[in-house]
Amino acid sequence: MSAFINNFPVLAVMTLFVGGFLNSLVGRRHAVLQKIVVLVAVTGALAMMLALVKPVLVDGEIITYWLGNWEPVEGWAIGIALEVDALSLFFGLIVVVAVFVSGVYSFTYMSRDDSLVNYYTLFMMLGGSVLGLVLSGDLFNIFVMVEIMTFTAVALTAFRSHYEGALEGAMKYLVVGSLGSTFLLVGIAILYSQLHTLNLAQIAALLPEQSDNPLAGVAFAFLFIGFASKAFLFPFQPLAADAHAVAPASISLMISGVLTKCGVYGIIRLCYILYQNMDLAVVQYLVTGFGAVTMFICVTMAFQQHNFKRLLAFHSISQVGYVITAVGLGSALGVSAGLYHAMNHTIFKGLLFLTAGAVQHQTGSLDLDGLGGLSKKMPSTTALFLIGAASISGLPPFNGFASKWMIYQATFQKGVETNNFFFIIVCVLALLTSVLTLASFIKVTQSVFFGQLPEKYKDVKEVPLLMRVPMWILAVLCIVTGLFPTQVQNWLLLPATNAVFSAASYIDAAMGEGYAALHNIVSSGVTSLGVSTCWSPLSWLALLFCVTCAVTIVALLGGPDNKEDSHVSTADENAEELDPKYEPFFSGEESVYSQVGGSDLFWGFKHSWRKYFTFWTNWHSGVVNDYTLYGVVVTAFVLLACIIVL
Amino acid sequence: MMVTNYIGCFVLIVLGLYCMVVKHNLIKIMMGMGLVDYGVNLLLVTVGFHYGGTAPIFNIAELTRASFFVDPIPQALTLTSVVIGACTTAMSLALGIKLKEQYGTLDTRKIRRLNG
Numbered sequence: 001m002s003a004f005i006n007n008f009p010v011l012a013v014m015t016l017f018v019g020g021f022l023n024s025l026v027g028r029r030h031a032v033l034q035k036i037v038v039l040v041a042v043t044g045a046l047a048m049m050l051a052l053v054k055p056v057l058v059d060g061e062i063i064t065y066w067l068g069n070w071e072p073v074e075g076w077a078i079g080i081a082l083e084v085d086a087l088s089l090f091f092g093l094i095v096v097v098a099v100f101v102s103g104v105y106s107f108t109y110m111s112r113d114d115s116l117v118n119y120y121t122l123f124m125m126l127g128g129s130v131l132g133l134v135l136s137g138d139l140f141n142i143f144v145m146v147e148i149m150t151f152t153a154v155a156l157t158a159f160r161s162h163y164e165g166a167l168e169g170a171m172k173y174l175v176v177g178s179l180g181s182t183f184l185l186v187g188i189a190i191l192y193s194q195l196h197t198l199n200l201a202q203i204a205a206l207l208p209e210q211s212d213n214p215l216a217g218v219a220f221a222f223l224f225i226g227f228a229s230k231a232f233l234f235p236f237q238p239l240a241a242d243a244h245a246v247a248p249a250s251i252s253l254m255i256s257g258v259l260t261k262c263g264v265y266g267i268i269r270l271c272y273i274l275y276q277n278m279d280l281a282v283v284q285y286l287v288t289g290f291g292a293v294t295m296f297i298c299v300t301m302a303f304q305q306h307n308f309k310r311l312l313a314f315h316s317i318s319q320v321g322y323v324i325t326a327v328g329l330g331s332a333l334g335v336s337a338g339l340y341h342a343m344n345h346t347i348f349k350g351l352l353f354l355t356a357g358a359v360q361h362q363t364g365s366l367d368l369d370g371l372g373g374l375s376k377k378m379p380s381t382t383a384l385f386l387i388g389a390a391s392i393s394g395l396p397p398f399n400g401f402a403s404k405w406m407i408y409q410a411t412f413q414k415g416v417e418t419n420n421f422f423f424i425i426v427c428v429l430a431l432l433t434s435v436l437t438l439a440s441f442i443k444v445t446q447s448v449f450f451g452q453l454p455e456k457y458k459d460v461k462e463v464p465l466l467m468r469v470p471m472w473i474l475a476v477l478c479i480v481t482g483l484f485p486t487q488v489q490n491w492l493l494l495p496a497t498n499a500v501f502s503a504a505s506y507i508d509a510a511m512g513e514g515y516a517a518l519h520n521i522v523s524s525g526v527t528s529l530g531v532s533t534c535w536s537p538l539s540w541l542a543l544l545f546c547v548t549c550a551v552t553i554v555a556l557l558g559g560p561d562n563k564e565d566s567h568v569s570t571a572d573e574n575a576e577e578l579d580p581k582y583e584p585f586f587s588g589e590e591s592v593y594s595q596v597g598g599s600d601l602f603w604g605f606k607h608s609w610r611k612y613f614t615f616w617t618n619w620h621s622g623v624v625n626d627y628t629l630y631g632v633v634v635t636a637f638v639l640l641a642c643i644i645v646l
Numbered sequence: 647m648m649v650t651n652y653i654g655c656f657v658l659i660v661l662g663l664y665c666m667v668v669k670h671n672l673i674k675i676m677m678g679m680g681l682v683d684y685g686v687n688l689l690l691v692t693v694g695f696h697y698g699g700t701a702p703i704f705n706i707a708e709l710t711r712a713s714f715f716v717d718p719i720p721q722a723l724t725l726t727s728v729v730i731g732a733c734t735t736a737m738s739l740a741l742g743i744k745l746k747e748q749y750g751t752l753d754t755r756k757i758r759r760l761n762g
Contacts, residue, residue, distance in 0.1 A: 144730075167744050167745050168745065168749075168758075168760055170741055171738070171745060171757070174734070174737060174738055174741065175679065178734050179666070179679075189686065189689050189693050190693075196717070241760075304762060620762050622757075623754050623758050624757075625675070628663075628666045
């Protein structure tokens with residue numbers, strides 16, 4: 001049995017790919033058969049990854065599969081390997097769950113579109129390529145998977161080509177995304193020229209000996225930028241915003257929940273396993289700096305948005321910034337916080353994109369200024385959206401709170417330990433970003449679900465059951481992972497974090513026992529995460545409840561006096577004079593439709609920061625040349641830093 | 647000989663990046679993407695080349711410690727990369743045709759409805 005389970009990684013990847021191609025063979029005639037093929041394939045992949053949980057996460061095995069049975073000869077890996085350690089499986093689980101939910105959601109959501117065969121084929125290839133990427137043990141294989149992922153994502157972004165901007169978003173994604181892939185390939189070529197191998201385990205064993213080789217530093221810079229572009233870190237975030245805004249919601253879930261995780265996975269693999277240079281202060285500054293900048297800029301950009309999904313896209317990248325910030329700290333707590341937030345990000349962001357898709361499906365609009373009052377018509381969707389919004393803003397007892405708390409703790413601890421001002425600033429930025437996220441979601445909630453219902457949306461109905469089920473799955477996951485953080489830590493985060501810090505066993509599993517020791521690679525692993533014990537979401541919920549009660553009481557106590565005052569004054573005055581029609585400066589008809597528009601809710605804040613906002617709005621110019629330029633400039637900067645310091 | 651190759655691929659990549667950053671015509675940007683691709687392919691082939699090596703085609707029996715041949719792996723990588731480059735070009739051209747239909751122009755300064 002255990003021998004057969006070793007085939008599951010490759011089978012899971014193949015199931016998705018074969019399902020995709022089978023779908024284009026049989027699905028053209030039979031719409032039902034098409035859905036069955038998709039459902040079987042995504043369920044199969046999900047089941048196989050779940051079957052791997054016991055040996056990999058619980059027993060701590062590392063499964064290595066050599067394609068074509070080409071095992072290493074005399075210490076040289078000559079074949080292509082799939083290597084599944086706890087880190088790979090952690091991301092693999094995220095991927096298959098997201099693919100499953102997105103697939104089920106698509107059945108109803110995409111039912112009004114034509115050429116669905118192409119959609120499902122591309123969709124399955126996207127899922128398969130991402131799964132292949134996180135399970136792969138070969139650097140070039142990773143590049144190929146990144147390319148498949150980019151192309152299918154571009155094609156799916158442009159799938160509804162009649163939407164305004166769909167082609168434009170796809171084009172920008174293709175141009176700048178292929179720039180990122182090219183940098184990845186340059187990094188691989190340079191690395192190969194120095195080490196003559198592509199196997200991740202062997203690279204990990206040989207690289208630390210090359211620490212004074214400047215070319216290794218150059219390769220690091222290129223690989224880092226390549227993965228950063230796939231995670232849409234600064235300065236690549238405009239691509240994500242453009243692609244999300246125009247892609248179907250099920251694909252937005254894939255782009256935000258799955259594609260960005262590839263970048264995160266790549267950066268973790270690169271810094272912790274391949275180069276093992278995360279204890280260098282420079283690398284910590286680099287990775288954490290990228291994360292913190294991304295986190296803050298994206299959340300402020302989200303304030304400026306009038307498109308529902310474009311706003312969500314900026315928040316999505318902002319949360320990825322959180323993940324990278326935590327990962328860059330180099331401590332066990334930081335890595336586990338990053339992994340936790342990565343998982344939660346897929347869940348709550350997927351939920352939010354799906355609710356946005358539900359709104360779009362029923363009303364045909366994503367315009368924040370035009371929508372309103374949908375809570376009366378779509379109560380279930382509203383509840384789901386509120387769960388997602390509370391999670392992303394980090395309110396207890398949802399999962400966003402638990403992981404963000406760990407991130408604050410990790411950054412603060414790092415700042416105290418190193419006595420470094422940089423990490424203190426990062427900690428403050430993380431807190432600030434969370435506040436701004438909450439503010440921004442209040443705006444969305446107000447302008448889409450509450451307020452007045454416009455006349456044209458009078459007949460809007462709740463979405464069909466088949467669309468609500470995937471959303472409820474994600475919502476339940478939001479609550480469960482938030483309510484039981486200790487269990488999540490023990491079962492998921494601790495094995496994955498341990499895998500991040502035990503490069504030696506990763507090398508030994510692929511190259512044979514003792515190979516790591518031969519190259520002087522020792523790693524201790526992690527046995528505990530060091531989260532402070534007094535942390536319980538429920539007590540925070542109680543605190544929040546008390547504060548809310550206190551605020552309510554104060555507000556109620558202060559209320560009646562004002563009311564009486566105003567009442568008295570109205571009685572005194574002539575009613576006609578109070579009518580705004582006859583006031584000297586504000587005369588005119590009273591406006592009938594008086595909802596506070598979503599964009600006006602924080603006008604004071606936006607006004608006082610207008611120079612900052614104008615700068616970044618102009619920065620996101622929409623011209624693809626500018627985006628390429630930013631990418632090239634930042635690459636040059638990272639390259640210089642790595643050559644000088646590494 | 648090898649230095650020329652490295653200089654060549656550096657020049658190709660820089661020229662391609664220049665095209666992508668400066669030129670506003672979408673077709674020229676695609677050409678730039680192609681140039682960067684070719685530069686990287688040249689880099690890959692050069693990395694695996696050993697001066698004076700033979701073609702890497704052997705039986706297991708013929709293969710000895712003394713046999714000297716060029717590294718076959720980068721050539722395989724280059725082949726894959728060439729295919730991917732062709733796909734990039736095809737895909738971007740297809741998008742270009744559709745964009746021309748929708749926007750009536752290929753000037754990137756005018757294709758900027760998604761901004762801010």
